[in-house]
Amino acid sequence: MNLIRAWFRRLRGIVPNQQRESDFSAELESHLQLHIDDNLRAGMSPDEARRDALRKLGGMERTKQAHRERRTLPLLETIVQDIHYALRQLRRSPGFTITAILMLSLGIGASVAIFAFVDAALIKPLPYANPTRLVDVAEHGVAFPRSNLSYEDFRDWQRLNKVFTSLDAYTGTGYLLATPSGIEPVPAVRITDGFFRTLGVRPILGRDFYSGEDQPNAPATTILPYSTWQHRFGGRGDIIGQTVSLDGNPTTIVGVLPADFEFAPRGNAEFWTTMHQLTNCEKRRSCHNLFAIARLKDGVTLEKAQTEMAAIAKQLEIQYPGSNRDQGATLAPLSELIVGTIRPILFILLAGAILLLVIACVNVASLLLVRSESRRREFAVRGALGASPARLVRQFITEGLVLVSMGAATGLAAGYLVMHLLLGLVSKDMLSSMPYISRLTLNSHVLLFAAIVSLIAAAIFSLTPVLRLPVSSMREALNEGDRGSAGTLWRRLGSNLVIVELAIAVVLLVGAGLLGKSLYRLLHVDLAFEPSHLATLYVSIPRKSYPKDEEVVVITRKILARVSTLPGVTSAAATSVLPTTGNGNTDWIRVVGHPFHGEHNEVNERDVSVDYFKTIQAHLLRGRIFTEQEDHSRPRVAVINKAFADKYFPGEDPIGKKYGGGDLKPDSIKEVIGIVDNVRESSLDAEIWPAEYKPYNQDSDTFYALVVKTSGDEKSLLPALVNGIHQVDPGIGTMDPQTMQQRIDGSPAAYLHRSAAWLVGGFAALALLLGVIGLYGVIAYSVSQRTREIGVRMALGAARASVYQLVLKEAGRLTIVGIVAGILCSIASAAFLRSLLFGTRSWDLQTFAAVVLLLGMAAMLASFIPARRAASINPVEALRSE
Amino acid sequence: MGDKTDVWQGTLALMVLKTLESMGSLHGYGIARRIEQTSGELLSLNYGTLYPALLRLEQEGAIASEWGQSENNRRAKFYSLTRSGRRLLEKETRSWEQTTAIVARFLAPSEDPS
Numbered sequence: 001m002n003l004i005r006a007w008f009r010r011l012r013g014i015v016p017n018q019q020r021e022s023d024f025s026a027e028l029e030s031h032l033q034l035h036i037d038d039n040l041r042a043g044m045s046p047d048e049a050r051r052d053a054l055r056k057l058g059g060m061e062r063t064k065q066a067h068r069e070r071r072t073l074p075l076l077e078t079i080v081q082d083i084h085y086a087l088r089q090l091r092r093s094p095g096f097t098i099t100a101i102l103m104l105s106l107g108i109g110a111s112v113a114i115f116a117f118v119d120a121a122l123i124k125p126l127p128y129a130n131p132t133r134l135v136d137v138a139e140h141g142v143a144f145p146r147s148n149l150s151y152e153d154f155r156d157w158q159r160l161n162k163v164f165t166s167l168d169a170y171t172g173t174g175y176l177l178a179t180p181s182g183i184e185p186v187p188a189v190r191i192t193d194g195f196f197r198t199l200g201v202r203p204i205l206g207r208d209f210y211s212g213e214d215q216p217n218a219p220a221t222t223i224l225p226y227s228t229w230q231h232r233f234g235g236r237g238d239i240i241g242q243t244v245s246l247d248g249n250p251t252t253i254v255g256v257l258p259a260d261f262e263f264a265p266r267g268n269a270e271f272w273t274t275m276h277q278l279t280n281c282e283k284r285r286s287c288h289n290l291f292a293i294a295r296l297k298d299g300v301t302l303e304k305a306q307t308e309m310a311a312i313a314k315q316l317e318i319q320y321p322g323s324n325r326d327q328g329a330t331l332a333p334l335s336e337l338i339v340g341t342i343r344p345i346l347f348i349l350l351a352g353a354i355l356l357l358v359i360a361c362v363n364v365a366s367l368l369l370v371r372s373e374s375r376r377r378e379f380a381v382r383g384a385l386g387a388s389p390a391r392l393v394r395q396f397i398t399e400g401l402v403l404v405s406m407g408a409a410t411g412l413a414a415g416y417l418v419m420h421l422l423l424g425l426v427s428k429d430m431l432s433s434m435p436y437i438s439r440l441t442l443n444s445h446v447l448l449f450a451a452i453v454s455l456i457a458a459a460i461f462s463l464t465p466v467l468r469l470p471v472s473s474m475r476e477a478l479n480e481g482d483r484g485s486a487g488t489l490w491r492r493l494g495s496n497l498v499i500v501e502l503a504i505a506v507v508l509l510v511g512a513g514l515l516g517k518s519l520y521r522l523l524h525v526d527l528a529f530e531p532s533h534l535a536t537l538y539v540s541i542p543r544k545s546y547p548k549d550e551e552v553v554v555i556t557r558k559i560l561a562r563v564s565t566l567p568g569v570t571s572a573a574a575t576s577v578l579p580t581t582g583n584g585n586t587d588w589i590r591v592v593g594h595p596f597h598g599e600h601n602e603v604n605e606r607d608v609s610v611d612y613f614k615t616i617q618a619h620l621l622r623g624r625i626f627t628e629q630e631d632h633s634r635p636r637v638a639v640i641n642k643a644f645a646d647k648y649f650p651g652e653d654p655i656g657k658k659y660g661g662g663d664l665k666p667d668s669i670k671e672v673i674g675i676v677d678n679v680r681e682s683s684l685d686a687e688i689w690p691a692e693y694k695p696y697n698q699d700s701d702t703f704y705a706l707v708v709k710t711s712g713d714e715k716s717l718l719p720a721l722v723n724g725i726h727q728v729d730p731g732i733g734t735m736d737p738q739t740m741q742q743r744i745d746g747s748p749a750a751y752l753h754r755s756a757a758w759l760v761g762g763f764a765a766l767a768l769l770l771g772v773i774g775l776y777g778v779i780a781y782s783v784s785q786r787t788r789e790i791g792v793r794m795a796l797g798a799a800r801a802s803v804y805q806l807v808l809k810e811a812g813r814l815t816i817v818g819i820v821a822g823i824l825c826s827i828a829s830a831a832f833l834r835s836l837l838f839g840t841r842s843w844d845l846q847t848f849a850a851v852v853l854l855l856g857m858a859a860m861l862a863s864f865i866p867a868r869r870a871a872s873i874n875p876v877e878a879l880r881s882e
Numbered sequence: 883m884g885d886k887t888d889v890w891q892g893t894l895a896l897m898v899l900k901t902l903e904s905m906g907s908l909h910g911y912g913i914a915r916r917i918e919q920t921s922g923e924l925l926s927l928n929y930g931t932l933y934p935a936l937l938r939l940e941q942e943g944a945i946a947s948e949w950g951q952s953e954n955n956r957r958a959k960f961y962s963l964t965r966s967g968r969r970l971l972e973k974e975t976r977s978w979e980q981t982t983a984i985v986a987r988f989l990a991p992s993e994d995p996s
Contacts, residue, residue, distance in 0.1 A: 006938065063929075066934045067933050069934075
């Protein structure tokens with residue numbers, strides 16, 4: 001108890017207190033007086049009395065010092081002193097301090113912000129019960145490593161497997177929601193009954209779907225995501241039991257999901273319903289439209305589950321050779337499905353941010369070196385006055401810590417801002433497919449990361465100057481003429497640091513160059529259609545009003561006719577899937593008269609209207625395009641793309657040839673009437689697949705896209721397009737009006753490439769700036785140290801040109817070594833980038849050349865300024881100044 | 883146990899406490915002189931070492947200080963024992979007596995004739 005009290009009192013003593021000090025002085029003074037009085041009484045002379053009193057006391061100052069040390073905690077007090085001293089030092093050179101803190105906060109801010117994204121996406125567990133036991137379950141075909149599951153296969157898998165505690169399916173869908181302001185198409189998900197139980201998610205209001213609620217006789221029910229409840233129903237407490245009209249069917253709301261619920265594969269869903277009514281597709285084993293999730297039984301590994309599911313798929317393949325040929329099972333951790341695509345990008349960004357941080361640290365370290373160089377005398381003096389080497393080292397460490405603490409504080413603040421800035425830049429579509437990103441916070445992981453980074457930086461900054469501490473050569477350091485040797489030492493260490501900086505700048509610049517070039521290639525990939533002046537939107541025809549396919553065709557004709565009369569519109573067409581959406585929506589074909597062994601010949605299937613090719617300006621290579629008259633009553637026809645012709649009709653003329661489904665059922669047989677160019681149906685970075693285009697007259701659907709060519713501004717046409725359709729029938733839903741160019745630019749492939757290119761480009765620009773500043777610093781310092789040498793040279797007749805040469809040669813050597821090292825590192829690290837490159841080799845010479853040129857020029861500029869200063873030295877003054 | 887100064891410090895603290903107990907309130911110089919006198923002038927104290935010891939005792943709450951007037955009308959800081967100081971003194975005295983008793987046993991002339 002007493003000890004603790006004493007300790008606290010001493011802790012309080014840390015605060016410098018003049019009163020305590022003077023109090024003790026007074027006490028000592030009175031002590032001396034009392035002693036002197038006694039001594040005088042004993043008969044000493046006044047002088048002698050005082051001398052004796054002081055002698056007995058053991059020295060005034062020593063006593064005071066002992067008392068002072070007892071008053072406070074000496075170690076802590078010197079630390080406070082060191083911090084005071086460090087702050088004073090930093091304040092005395094504001095230029096250095098501000099530069100150092102800016103660089104540090106830049107490096108720390110960037111890496112913290114990127115790390116927060118990494119944390120949100122890759123480190124935080126998915127918000128489900130025991131998420132590592134969840135797996136993504138899908139089929140795989142010849143062309144698709146992960147393809148949709150057919151409903152009947154799914155039910156068999158569910159029944160036969162012994163490795164999952166539960167297996168549930170989901171599929172995206174859309175409903176026409178009746179709202180007070182009219183019909184609105186909304187994205188939704190249809191699931192099997194146990195879906196939420198498999199995830200381990202419980203509704204916060206109402207109930208989960210009952211077991212069996214996905215059976216045909218079950219009533220229509222829906223569970224709302226929290227956001228739908230809030231935005232569409234005002235968060236009303238009495239929502240359970242209310243009905244909504246989905247596609248005209250009254251549907252009972254039975255539950256509300258928690259606010260933090262998310263399911264990235266269907267992130268934008270506004271309603272969750274059951275598969276109680278099967279679609280036509282779901283009634284056929286050969287039609288694939290589902291994905292599934294499952295929870296592994298305890299003790300079952302992913303490999304074991306994969307093996308068992310493969311065996312089940314094999315069994316079904318034997319049982320149903322027509323539909324299930326080559327249809328295997330594929331399993332992966334659910335997290336892989338959700339964050340798998342973004343992982344490489346995040347790692348590359350994190351690597352970029354950390355490289356930037358390293359450059360910033362190196363820059364600050366070299367600044368510290370320069371400073372320690374100019375403070376050699378100061379430290380020598382302090383050493384000569386009795387400061388122990390340990391005390392001097394501690395001073396450096398304190399200064400490093402103070403600097404890093406300030407840098408870390410501002411860096412964290414900057415990182416926080418950047419995090420939210422970046423989050424704001426992510427488009428809404430992207431955000432709904434990556435809902436985990438919005439969980440981004442400055443949490444304990446991020447703070448821990450920042451702390452580790454700061455500690456490393458602090459260690460570097462404390463140790464760099466310590467290495468240069470003139471402990472052994474104290475006397476020489478006190479010498480005025482010492483500069484030469486110290487300068488050489490500094491130049492060796494400092495210039496090595498600059499090489500590191502330049503090399504990192506090269507790596508980042510090369511990375512940015514390659515990513516930039518990939519982006520350019522991606523955005524300029526051959527589309528084989530003209531995306532400009534195209535307005536697009538999705539249309540959803542209510543089945544209730546138009547139950548027959550013929551009626552859908554008629555209303556589609558009406559819509560196209562109405563839209564064509566809008567001002568500026570030159571042509572309008574419908575397609576089941578817009579170009580650049582991605583490979584998929586496929587058909588299995590078999591050419592009549594060709595050998596066939598039951599293989600699945602997968603081709604993209606598109607139902608388009610007559611003017612489709614004219615509207616998107618795709619070239620007809622051979623044959624003709626179907627006419628409006630070719631409808632259900634006429635023989636089936638198809639236009640195929642060039643890839644189709646090349647793959648399935650090698651060396652023949654496909655026109656007039658016939659093909660059909662695998663079983664060549666009479667109603668599946670189509671005649672090829674034309675060949676069009678390879679219109680890019682695939683996403684920008686994927687390969688072109690064979691494609692068939694069928695007249696929508698012969699195969700209509702209630703959900704399709706409109707493509708409208710205009711002579712004017714396509715963007716301003718979009719609202720008119722929506723209005724025009726609603727004039728035909730206000731019950732028709734319209735969705736997602738965008739121009740074709742917006743779709744291409746905003747497509748996931750373009751988006752990911754663009755964000756990677758811009759962010760790495762940003763890092764590279766900063767790295768270039770910092771690297772060049774570092775080079776400038778080294779050269780400028782070297783020139784300032786060699787002023788006398790240069791003065792002597794010039795006094796001895798050296799021409800200004802040779803002085804330029806002297807300085808530029810030094811800078812050139814550093815730059816060349818840095819660039820060469822950087823290029824080597826880039827080549828070594830290129831494999832890391834390869835997954836993100838498109839149409840660009842990782843050793844792209846053009847990019848390398850551009851980087852070398854850019855960095856070389858920047859370096860020249862940075863060294864020219866000090867070289868000029870060196871050349872303009874006045875020899876007389878240079879010599880006099882020493 | 884600790885090194886020599888620690889022992890000395892502890893002993894000095896005990897002496898200070900005992901002095902204050904018998905004398906009541908006393909200033910630093912008085913305490914120092916009193917210790918020397920009590921020791922029969924065998925101890926020669928370096929007066930400066932007394933003050934950190936006093937400060938320590940004060941920090942631990944064993945003594946309290948107050949400015950006052952000395953017998954010959956000088957201003958001086960007077961120290962006096964607190965309640966917890968009295969308890970400390972009792973404890974320290976007991977432990978010191980125990981220690982000396984033990985040491986005395988070791989140093990006592992052996993009773994074994996051989």
